[in-house]
Amino acid sequence: MDSSLKTQFQEIVGASNVIDDPTLYGPYTDDFTDHYKSVPLAVIRPASTEEVSRLVKLCAEKAIPIIAQGGNTNLTGSASTTEPGKEILISMTRMKKLLSADPASDTMTVQAGMTLEEVHEKAESINRFFPLSFAAEGNATIGGCCACNAGGVAVLRYGTTRELVLGLEVVLPDGRIFNGLRRLRKDNTGYDFKDLFIGSEGTLGIITAVVLKLYPIPQQKETAFVSLDNPKKANELLNRAKLIAGSSLSAFELISELPIGRVAKYLPDVEVPKLTASPWKVLIELSLEHPTKDSVLEKLLESAFENDEILDAVIAQSVGDAKTFWHVRESIPLADRTAGGSIHSDISLPISSIPQFIEETSAKLKEAFPWLGLSIYGHLGDGNLHFNFVSPQDPKLTYQFENQIRDILYGEVNKFEGSISAEHGIGMLKLEHNYQFKEPLEIELMRKIKQAIDPKSIMNPGKLLKQ
Numbered sequence: 001m002d003s004s005l006k007t008q009f010q011e012i013v014g015a016s017n018v019i020d021d022p023t024l025y026g027p028y029t030d031d032f033t034d035h036y037k038s039v040p041l042a043v044i045r046p047a048s049t050e051e052v053s054r055l056v057k058l059c060a061e062k063a064i065p066i067i068a069q070g071g072n073t074n075l076t077g078s079a080s081t082t083e084p085g086k087e088i089l090i091s092m093t094r095m096k097k098l099l100s101a102d103p104a105s106d107t108m109t110v111q112a113g114m115t116l117e118e119v120h121e122k123a124e125s126i127n128r129f130f131p132l133s134f135a136a137e138g139n140a141t142i143g144g145c146c147a148c149n150a151g152g153v154a155v156l157r158y159g160t161t162r163e164l165v166l167g168l169e170v171v172l173p174d175g176r177i178f179n180g181l182r183r184l185r186k187d188n189t190g191y192d193f194k195d196l197f198i199g200s201e202g203t204l205g206i207i208t209a210v211v212l213k214l215y216p217i218p219q220q221k222e223t224a225f226v227s228l229d230n231p232k233k234a235n236e237l238l239n240r241a242k243l244i245a246g247s248s249l250s251a252f253e254l255i256s257e258l259p260i261g262r263v264a265k266y267l268p269d270v271e272v273p274k275l276t277a278s279p280w281k282v283l284i285e286l287s288l289e290h291p292t293k294d295s296v297l298e299k300l301l302e303s304a305f306e307n308d309e310i311l312d313a314v315i316a317q318s319v320g321d322a323k324t325f326w327h328v329r330e331s332i333p334l335a336d337r338t339a340g341g342s343i344h345s346d347i348s349l350p351i352s353s354i355p356q357f358i359e360e361t362s363a364k365l366k367e368a369f370p371w372l373g374l375s376i377y378g379h380l381g382d383g384n385l386h387f388n389f390v391s392p393q394d395p396k397l398t399y400q401f402e403n404q405i406r407d408i409l410y411g412e413v414n415k416f417e418g419s420i421s422a423e424h425g426i427g428m429l430k431l432e433h434n435y436q437f438k439e440p441l442e443i444e445l446m447r448k449i450k451q452a453i454d455p456k457s458i459m460n461p462g463k464l465l466k467q
């Protein structure tokens with residue numbers, strides 16, 4: 001990097017927080033999916049909103065493109081560079097302070113670089129609960145969750161990030177600070193900019209602080225691993241669970257045989273519950289705000305058993321058991337990685353169509369690629385599946401046919417009136433397919449908004465929208 005530019009950056013964040021030695025880039029440039037390897041101009045690590053604002057002003061003056069980065073756990077290439085040596089990566093990971101807590105309003109305001117796991121701990125320290133949760137929570141930041149509108153395993157009960165955020169502070173592409181850190185549940189004064197920045201994948205500004213909506217800590221959790229014959233039975237069980245458990249139903253995860261087999265094979269330390277052999281499993285959890293004398297989950301499973309919906313079930317007898325069950329579900333991405341990788345997706349469908357979708361799409365894919373392994377799992381309760389692909393013989397074979405496989409998958413998603421992204425977003429990975437399937441008018445409006453807020457297109461160019 002040009003030495004005078006480097007000095008200017010160093011004056012803002014301190015010498016040790018401007019990294020331009022590629023041997024020190026490690027986690028900033030290595031993408032979780034191994035699809036993208038970033039080559040930035042530098043990695044810069046600010047510690048405050050003011051520093052972010054000064055950095056952005058300088059970059060805007062010099063027309064240097066900026067990529068905001070949290071934990072770099074995205075699965076779409078959204079925090080990776082597009083052109084070698086052109087963009088700076090602004091890592092938010094030093095910005096992890098609790099700014100204020102207001103338990104009486106059930107809110108907490110944190111800097112955007114706090115990890116999701118740290119957010120959980122801070123909420124617990126004021127006797128509250130923040131429900132957003134998924135396997136990468138040890139590294140994913142709350143700013144990254146906002147930028148991607150992350151989902152996870154508790155959406156069924158609490159909603160996506162969008163529903164869990166009340167206010168945002170954002171550094172705009174010209175360096176000005178948008179202060180929307182409001183703790184209000186109702187604010188009907190015009191366009192909702194908070195909702196515009198949520199899900200914008202860093203293309204409209206850098207989120208620097210977030211007001212989070214908190215909940216009472218559930219007093220009782222009931223968790224079970226269930227075996228059943230097919231996704232139709234899973235849908236019937238889901239309906240029954242909604243009727244019997246009502247709003248306490250907090251997670252309903254469908255898992256096919258293949259990913260469970262891979263966890264058992266590649267991660268032998270992970271304990272897989274022993275159940276009647278069956279092609280599908282469901283992990284179900286209830287979160288009750290008040291303890292009940294009789295188990296709601298037992299009642300639900302008994303009723304499902306009597307109606308031939310399930311083959312077998314094991315109910316967690318302790319917090320440890322429940323953790324073991326969740327560990328199986330959350331180890332699937334790591335098992336895939338250990339096995340040599342997978343093509344992953346995060347499609348969304350009307351829940352009622354999922355059984356037919358799985359049947360027809362699996363048949364189409366198997367016809368085109370008989371060797372393809374289908375690793376299907378996900379948040380059935382939200383209509384969100386990870387319909388992933390592996391090649392048992394040669395792990396890299398799937399990558400050779402990635403585009404054709406995605407063409408078939410997304411064509412079917414479109415036919416069933418679904419979305420190609422439920423929670424991971426678009427990034428670079430799904431850019432072409434998003435243009436193919438999204439309404440042209442929606443793309444046009446997105447482009448106009450981008451142009452209005454970021455006319456020089458310096459914020460994460462080439463993600464979400466084509467350059």
Ligand SMILES: Cc1cc2nc3c(=O)[nH]c(=O)nc-3n(C[C@H](O)[C@H](O)[C@H](O)COP(=O)(O)OP(=O)(O)OC[C@H]3O[C@@H](n4cnc5c(N)ncnc54)[C@H](O)[C@@H]3O)c2cc1C
Nearest residue numbers: 070071072073074078134141143144145147150151202207
């Ligand atoms: C094992 C594993 C499991 C996962 N499970 C789930 C899941 O169940 N549900 C789910 O939704 N996701 C899941 N993900 C995806 C990922 O963890 C989420 O998308 C997460 O929100 C990304 O957060 P991050 O801090 O790592 O963001 P990054 O990866 O660093 O960035 C992602 C995007 O956000 C932008 N960004 C980051 N920080 C900011 C900021 N402060 N301001 C503006 N833009 C910013 C980046 O520019 C980029 O566009 C999983 C990932 C892994 C590796």
